[in-house]
Amino acid sequence: MATAPKKPAAKAAAKPAAKPAAKPAAKPAAAAKKPVAAKAAAPKKAAAKPAAERKPNAAFMKPMTISPTLAAVIGAAPIPRTEVTKKVWEYIKKHNLQDAENKRNINADDKLKAVFDGKKQVSMFEMTKLISGHLS
Secondary structure: OOHHHHHHHHHHHHHHHHHHHHHHHHHHHHHHHHHHHHHHOOOOOOOOOOOOOOOOOHHHHOEEOEOHHHHHHHOOOOEEHHHHHHHHHHHHHHOOOEOOOOOOEEEOOHHHHHHOOOOOEEEHHHHHHHHHOOEO
């Protein structure tokens, strides 16, 4: 029975002794790393690969057919999805339809209300979802 109480006592004594010993050892190691960091600043001998030219995603560049309600706002010509969003934003800014207090909201006029499924105000994130329903 005498051995059982000694095990917890030995663990408790080992923990406080290990913590103070670890802190002083960290300071000299940090001082030793400073000269190593200076060597790392030297130019590397490995040649860097030239960056590959980025190609646009074909799915975004595919001309989409526009519904008649959306065509009243941006025109009826088939254009890519990215251009549709740009033209809708041009219309919003031209007619000053962005909410003055919260710029993320768009106040719909009569033409946009038909595109936005009758909603008077939508967020810019909801707007893209509603517009995608008018593209095919």
